[in-house]
Amino acid sequence: MKPQQFSVCVYCGSRAGNDQEYGEIAEAIGVLFAQYRIAMVYGGGSVGLMGIAARACLAAGGTVTGVITEQL
Template identity: 55%
Template sequence: MKVAVYCGSSMGNDEVYAEAARALGKYFAEQNISLVYGGGKVGLMGVVADAVLDNGGEVIGVIPTHLQHKEIGHPGLTELIEVPDMHTRKAKMAELADAYVALPGGAGTMEEFFEIWTWAQLGLHRKPCALYNVNGFYDSLLTFIHSAKDAGFTREAFADMIIVASEPQQLLAAYQGYESPAGKWG
């Protein structure tokens, strides 16, 4: 199994985020789950990649040329795929992965997660999408999503299809039991 992880290129203000990224990466390696991610060596991206690598796992990074040239690319990955731009990066990560999860992060993390979740709603893939809710980080976002559902802007099945987990074992169990709802026009 290959899991795409979206997360911050920053560490955040609380060590709990790095600890959770480290624990998830270690668990992935122990379970023979390959990490697909943005290819960076900085922030939570670097932490999760290093944890997988330090525990003998496979890490595939996908990095746009402009970030690689700024020396943000992780030099020790199993494979680092350089792509021309951010759009190609997202498409390549989506293609490579069997499941998706967003760890804490900022605007870029949200943009990547919302795009992959939207693609699931449109029936472009039937893979699980998850939020790794470390220390309640995504509570406000989940409130928004359910408010959009209550207001009639998101179908209940689409709001409910988002897996919410805060422990590695919980995430993997949810992936294994996942059944995709029919797409918007399916």
């Protein structure tokens, strides 16, 4: 029996910023989510820290759900 999968909402910048370390941390978080079978839920953007974390999670075999509103 597989352990229950949890979901965690990730809220971070839609830009990578000036400090490369933030991108590295976002990538590491995405990989850790996949390794620990934690599903990532985020704002659905493909750019910035959110995009880095989502791509890393997917690349490591994780589950990602992007939520985008129709209108802001």
